[in-house]
Amino acid sequence: xxxxxxxxxxxxxxxxxxxxxxxxxxxxxxxxxxxxxxxxxxxxxxxxxxxxxxxxxxxxxxxxxxxxxxxxxxxxxxxxxxxxxxxxxxxxxxxxxxxxxxxxxxxxxxxxxxxxxxxxxxxxxxxxxxxxxxxxxxxxxxxxxxxxxxxxxxxxxxxxxxxxxxxxxxxxxxxxxxxxxxxxxxxxxxxxxxxxxxxxxxxxxxxxxxxxxxxxxxxxxxxxxxxxxxxxxxxxxxxxxxxxxxxxxxxxxxxxxxxxxxxxxxxxxxxxxxxxxxxxxxxxxxxxxxxxxxxxxxxxxxxxxxxxxxxxxxxxxxxxxxxxxxxxxxxxxxxxxxxxxxxxxxxxxxxxxxxxxxxxxxxxxxxxxxxxxxxxxxxxxxxxxxxxxxxxxxxxxxxxxxxxxxxxxxxxxxxxxxxxxxxxxxxxxxxxxxxxxxxxxxxxxxxxxxxxxxxxxxxxxxxxxx
Amino acid sequence: xxxxxxxxxxxxxxxxxxxxxxxxxxxxxxxxxxxxxxxxxxxxxxxxxxxxxxxxxxxxxxxxxxxxxxxxxxxxxxxxxxxxxxxxxxxxxxxxxxxxxxxxxxxxxxxxxxxxxxxxxxxxxxxxxxxxxxxxxxxxxxxxxxxxxxxxxxxxxxxxxxxxxxxxxxxxxxxxxxxxxxxxxxxxxxxxxxxxxxxxxxxxxxxxxxxxxxxxxxxxxxxxxxxxxxxxxxxxxxxxxxxxxxxxxxxxxxxxxxxxxxxxxxxxxxxxxxxxxxxxxxxxxxxxxxxxxxxxxxxxxxxxxxxxxxxxxxxxxxxxxxxxxxxxxxxxxxxxxxxxxxxxxxxxxxxxxxxxxxxxxxxxxx
Ligand SMILES: Cc1cc2nc3c(=O)[nH]c(=O)nc-3n(C[C@H](O)[C@H](O)[C@H](O)COP(=O)(O)O)c2cc1C
Numbered sequence: 075x076x077x078x079x080x081x082x083x084x085x086x087x088x089x090x091x092x093x094x095x096x097x098x099x100x101x102x103x104x105x106x107x108x109x110x111x112x113x114x115x116x117x118x119x120x121x122x123x124x125x126x127x128x129x130x131x132x133x134x135x136x137x138x139x140x141x142x143x144x145x146x147x148x149x150x151x152x153x154x155x156x157x158x159x160x161x162x163x164x165x166x167x168x169x170x171x172x173x174x175x176x177x178x179x180x181x182x183x184x185x186x187x188x189x190x191x192x193x194x195x196x197x198x199x200x201x202x203x204x205x206x207x208x209x210x211x212x213x214x215x216x217x218x219x220x221x222x223x224x225x226x227x228x229x230x231x232x233x234x235x236x237x238x239x240x241x242x243x244x245x246x247x248x249x250x251x252x253x254x255x256x257x258x259x260x261x262x263x264x265x266x267x268x269x270x271x272x273x274x275x276x277x278x279x280x281x282x283x284x285x286x287x288x289x290x291x292x293x294x295x296x297x298x299x300x301x302x303x304x305x306x307x308x309x310x311x312x313x314x315x316x317x318x319x320x321x322x323x324x325x326x327x328x329x330x331x332x333x334x335x336x337x338x339x340x341x342x343x344x345x346x347x348x349x350x351x352x353x354x355x356x357x358x359x360x361x362x363x364x365x366x367x368x369x370x371x372x373x374x375x376x377x378x379x380x381x382x383x384x385x386x387x388x389x390x391x392x393x394x395x396x397x398x399x400x401x402x403x404x405x406x407x408x409x410x411x412x413x414x415x416x417x418x419x420x421x422x423x424x425x426x427x428x429x430x431x432x433x434x435x436x437x438x439x440x441x442x443x444x445x446x447x448x449x450x451x452x453x454x455x456x457x458x459x460x461x462x463x464x465x466x467x468x469x470x471x472x473x474x475x476x477x478x479x480x481x482x483x484x485x486x487x488x489x490x491x492x493x494x495x496x497x498x499x500x501x502x503x504x505x506x507x508x509x510x511x512x513x514x515x516x517x518x519x520x521x522x523x524x525x526x527x528x529x530x531x532x533x534x535x536x537x538x539x540x
Numbered sequence: 541x542x543x544x545x546x547x548x549x550x551x552x553x554x555x556x557x558x559x560x561x562x563x564x565x566x567x568x569x570x571x572x573x574x575x576x577x578x579x580x581x582x583x584x585x586x587x588x589x590x591x592x593x594x595x596x597x598x599x600x601x602x603x604x605x606x607x608x609x610x611x612x613x614x615x616x617x618x619x620x621x622x623x624x625x626x627x628x629x630x631x632x633x634x635x636x637x638x639x640x641x642x643x644x645x646x647x648x649x650x651x652x653x654x655x656x657x658x659x660x661x662x663x664x665x666x667x668x669x670x671x672x673x674x675x676x677x678x679x680x681x682x683x684x685x686x687x688x689x690x691x692x693x694x695x696x697x698x699x700x701x702x703x704x705x706x707x708x709x710x711x712x713x714x715x716x717x718x719x720x721x722x723x724x725x726x727x728x729x730x731x732x733x734x735x736x737x738x739x740x741x742x743x744x745x746x747x748x749x750x751x752x753x754x755x756x757x758x759x760x761x762x763x764x765x766x767x768x769x770x771x772x773x774x775x776x777x778x779x780x781x782x783x784x785x786x787x788x789x790x791x792x793x794x795x796x797x798x799x800x801x802x803x804x805x806x807x808x809x810x811x812x813x814x815x816x817x818x819x820x821x822x823x824x825x826x827x828x829x830x831x832x833x834x835x836x837x838x839x840x841x842x843x844x845x846x847x848x849x850x851x852x853x854x855x856x857x858x859x860x861x862x863x864x865x866x867x868x869x870x871x872x873x874x875x876x877x878x879x880x881x882x883x884x885x886x887x888x889x890x891x892x893x894x895x896x897x898x899x900x901x902x903x904x905x906x
Contacts, residue, residue: 098741106713113709114743116623116654140642142724142739149739151719156709156743158650159643165616166654169579169623184640188599188674196616200575219737220642222677255570255610263606264562264569270609283673287601287611289573382716 083474090473090508091480091522093133093177093353094126094492095319098157099143102357102456104377104486105154111489113154116166121489123167126174129496130510132521133175133206134167135319135482136160140184141217145386146395152383161193168201175518177206177299182239183213183232184221188284191243194296195288203293203517208319209300209310211236233306238279240298240314244529245273247295249286293517295527312339315350316524319482323354324455329477351479351522357457358483360494364461371459374486375450384446387453391427391434401446405431405438457484466502473508479522545875546836547845547887548589548865549631549790552581553596553614556856557794557849559607560814564807566854573610578617579624581853588861589869591877591886592629593621594662594753594847599638599674607815615647622655629883631660631753636693637686638666638675642736645697652745657882659745661697662768663690663754687758692731694752694763699727701749703739705897725896747882748891753790761785765889768792768847770822777823778842787889788844792822793836796851797829797859804828807851822849829863833871836864840873 096119097103104110112118123134138160143150160178167176176197180190198205211232215225227235254269275282300307300315311318322332329352337347359374361367379387381401389396393411410427424430438448458465472478485491503509515521525531555561555572562569571577585593596602597614614632621630630651634644652659665686672679680689705723712720727738752759753766761767767784770792771777781789794817796804804826808817825832839846850856868874877886884891 105711105718114653116656140741141737142741149719149721149724151717151721154718156704156719156741158653158742159646162615162619162647162650163654165619166623168575169620185643186674186676188676189639192599193613193616196612199573199612200578200616200620202575219735221640221736222734224735250610255572257568257570259563259565259568261569264603264608265605265610267605270605280676281673282676284670285601285609287599287609289610380716 083471084476085474088473088476088479088508089510089523090469090503091351091353092126092129092131092495093135093175093480093482094122094131095135095137095355095482095484096122096488097154097484098137099139099153099155101153101383102378102484102486103154103488104374106377106380107487109490110487113488114156114158118489119163119167120170122485122492123171123174125489125492125496127171129492129500130513131174132480133177133482133518134164134171135177135206135208136163136179138179138181138210140181140212141220145389150386152380152386161197164205165197165200168197168204173204173513173516173521175204175206175297175521176201177208177297177518179208179210179299179301181210181212182236183211183227184217185239187239187242187280188246188282190239191246192287194243195247195291198291198293198296199288203291203519205291206297206299206317206518209236209240209298209314210302233310235279236310237314238277241277242273242275242280242282244295244527245275246284246286247290247527248529249273250289252290254289291517293519294530297518297522297524308336308339311350312336312343312345314528316519317351317353317522320352320354323356323472323478323481324457326472326475326477329354329472330475333477349525351524353480353482354478355484356481357486358465358481358495358499359457359459359486360462360465360498361459362461364464367459367461378486379446379450379453381446384449387449388445391424391430393427399445402444405435405445405448462498462502465499466506466508469503470506470508544840544844546840546843546868546873547591547788547790547875548868549592549594549629549845549847550585550590550857550860551594551596551847551849552585552853554602554608554611555854556852558808558811558815558817558851559603560811561852562608563811563814564852564855569608572608573612575620578612578620581857582621582625582628582630584857584861586625586628588857589865589874589877590628591845591875592631592660592847592883594631594660595621595633597633598635598664598666598668599671600668615651618651618659619654622651622658627658627877627879629658629660629751629886630655631662631751633662633664635664635666635690636697637680637689638671638677639693641693641696642700644693645700645740646742648697648750649701649740649742649745652747652750653742657746657884659747660751660753660766660883663694663752663759663764665690665758683758688732690754690759691763692729692733694754694759695731696727696729696736698749698752698763699729699895700736700738700740701745702894702896703727704744705894706744706748709743723897744894747884748894751883751887751889756780756784756786766790766887769843770820772821772823774823774838774842777839781843788887790845790847791839791843792820792849793839793846794820794822794824794849794851795832795856795860796824796826797832797856797864798827799855799859804851807855811851817851829859829867832864833867833873836868837871837873
């Protein structure tokens, strides 16, 4: 592989940013290997966060799901599941880390802005400016069964609610002027009364009239992440986000197309097109040689896609229960059943199962693949596999050409899955000048090289109200 | 319980129990909301030998200008304290008058995991009408309605803590199953104002159930591990303790102690120039460390422990740490916390059986 000539690329100085996504629910985190540790023990979280910090990562990231997944009305029992409340866990990590950003995925549907904004502010203050919030939306009645209000939000309304939620949250975060609190016990008041502003907001979703209880942190606001791939999701990100947690990080052309689409959307709302960082989720598999890396990948995929998991994934594609089939046998002869509701929750619906199945049949036949092998080779392809130097070359190309700003790494092993990335890949990236050699700032916003929060820029620079 | 050792809890919100406590604090106001301050006070309490620290909270500003109007959420503070300490119990104050019980349950279960079994929960009520607006919900007005929300909220949280049996994560390579779904349970709670399906998203907390503390007049005794009782004199406290009906009873005691620089009375008088110390109907001791030791010795005959509310944390906590706890220890009037033990164990409470597992055993026995 040739190295990218630094002078020959659109962004010769671009740096790669890494986050780590400690996944709570998925089949990609291997739980069956002897060295796969606890998913809930605080030591696992500490270990991953500290390893990431040793590797000068920007962020430690937690997802959210507010109901256990089910398939056909029964709790899905094959995957890693069970995780802590994100903000609570991150507040604990704030005490045992010094640099790394702490990002919570928290949905805007089953929370209220005043409460969530305050919790996030607390995390931001406890971490001295290292908090982030991945704004997600949840609109299914199924998750609603765990909450007072039940399932209630139309699909169309969720980004509208998210946007208004964020508007209220930002107003609360901006409610205290900087330096509002007295610097001496001899002051006439603990805070200058005129420096704390009541937030009055009346909108379609929220009616708030409240005195916020917290000042801004040193980074101004928690950094706003967004994850959601629809046009509405991308527009929401263009109007509001600092970082996009995307699903476009494996194929270079796909990543570049996504990034260009986002830059277009940013310009359309009057933001600079380098105002958002794009960090796709990815898995990274490292071997000393290409052959060793591929062998390792094969072992990892077999751990991730057990015969039962393969039948589950294939069942979701075919639209009916395949659990009595032989995963190591041929693909089912039946055509897929296309239904409105596939009875499984928390997993993605497949747009056109008939054409996917016929493609699978053709490829499996040509390669002589079993059903399980078809799932492994033809299911969503994820991540990057290679030697430290080959991966470093590839990532340099991705970032210097503006296809990504970095990656949100999902380790396939907890808690040691980041070790070889930190010990082997990071030094190669540093050698290419594409990765920091020390933290140069203290806040998440500084790590990511972001501008001021959107509501704190001079009026001339602010986007038009969404 | 005559003269037995006491469990000592200390409330460490803001700068102390007096609304103007910040004026006597050893730090400037702009340091109050810093992690350093929070970890510092918790560490002093841990080193002093307290069993438990509690952290007050509410969605509205804690005071009105000129007094503190800033406060970080108690659960977030508790998680930070848990990761900054090793043995002390930590109980945030959380009201379920408006909050989502599912979230509260997850947050508290997470705190118990983070602290490796040192978490408690002080159940509070939110009676200020403006709080309803914070939550975008209609006002829950009147003691009966608030008690209903507390009762249901605690029931839901407790049921969710049991919704994963202890060994629900089986990691069975032979069957490819991470979970045993037979050991996960829908709680199917239906109350008067809402329903919750379950199961939890957080595995069962290390203690099985967190230690739940609250006022017996607002949470049913059956839902409490520890009653927090008030009374301006010993007889009232003794009466309340006798009728609490909970496994343990802690008395609420406010203290303004003599320090090397000023007497407790002088310190109170100083702060009363700015604001008055709200009367919560609790025992209040203004005086010397020795007087407090005598009061606690008396209390040890009627309650299992006390929760101390220091006038000014920076002034009273050092006296508690250097004078009061050592004296109580000399007189064998304070329980000792052992490293690695859960809060339940320290308090002498059993780890509860899981209601769903217990039900399954009964089913099998039929
Ligand atoms: C990479 C990625 C990660 C996500 N993580 C979460 C998550 O942890 N919790 C959640 O509720 N939704 C998560 N989502 C879902 C999105 O927030 C959103 O609800 C979903 O993608 C549907 O919106 P869309 O139609 O705009 O894509 C994630 C989405 C993406 C692309």
